[in-house]
Amino acid sequence: xxTPAAVPDHLFVCVDxxxxxxxxxxxxxxxxxxxxxxxxxxxETNEEQGVEEAMLGTGAQGAENAQxxxxxxxxxxxxxGKFLDRSGPGLQQLAYRVTDIDAVCTVLxxxxxxxxxxxxxxxxxxxxxxxxxxKDAKGVLLELVEQGAGH
Ligand code: V0V
Numbered sequence: 001x002x003t004p005a006a007v008p009d010h011l012f013v014c015v016d017x018x019x020x021x022x023x024x025x026x027x028x029x030x031x032x033x034x035x036x037x038x039x040x041x042x043x044e045t046n047e048e049q050g051v052e053e054a055m056l057g058t059g060a061q062g063a064e065n066a067q068x069x070x071x072x073x074x075x076x077x078x079x080x081g082k083f084l085d086r087s088g089p090g091l092q093q094l095a096y097r098v099t100d101i102d103a104v105c106t107v108l109x110x111x112x113x114x115x116x117x118x119x120x121x122x123x124x125x126x127x128x129x130x131x132x133x134x135k136d137a138k139g140v141l142l143e144l145v146e147q148g149a150g151h
Pocket of ligand 1: 046082086092127133135140143
């Protein structure tokens with residue numbers, strides 16, 4: 001008989017970030033920094049995910065706040081390209097931070113939830129990520145994020 005996976009005390013640590021699909025990253029950064037007052041904490045291109053992205057934070061001392069992730073498509077057939085085509089700009093994903101993404105994926109699979117990838121893939125700043133299909137999460141694309149070593 002297989003040993004059941006250990007169930008972590010809590011699956012999720014906190015909301016890590018909220019992802020917004022945008023057609024033009026620089027234009028979206030301008031709005032979020034100049035009008036809303038957020039600060040760009042990190043920017044990178046993720047070829048595998050087909051995105052150019054920026055992570056924004058408040059910059060306030062001691063603030064432990066979820067970040068805002070701006071996601072622009074590198075190509076029309078990418079996840080963000082298809083999302084923009086179907087729904088237009090807006091909220092694309094909700095990302096939960098986890099401490100052990102492998103354990104959390106195992107537990108969720110045991111509970112009948114579909115994950116998009118067999119193994120976690122590379123996310124922002126060396127993080128490891130996977131996604132719960134929106135059809136299994138009440139219409140919301142849920143991302144699971146285990147932070148990279150540099151965090
Ligand atoms: C699709 N649907 C969504 C959705 N995308 N519902 C809520 N939120 C979304 N973002 C709905 C869609 O309207 C359909 O509903 C249904 O799901 C099935 O759609 P589908 O034909 O499978 O749609 P696709 O081909 O657009 O694919 C959807 C998935 C795709 C979720 C499978 O977007 C994907 O692989 N996402 C994971 C990767 C990703 O999002 N990468 C970009 C961020 P009806 O019409 O059937 O009712 S990269 C990132 O976050 C990074 C790097 C990071 O954080 O570090």
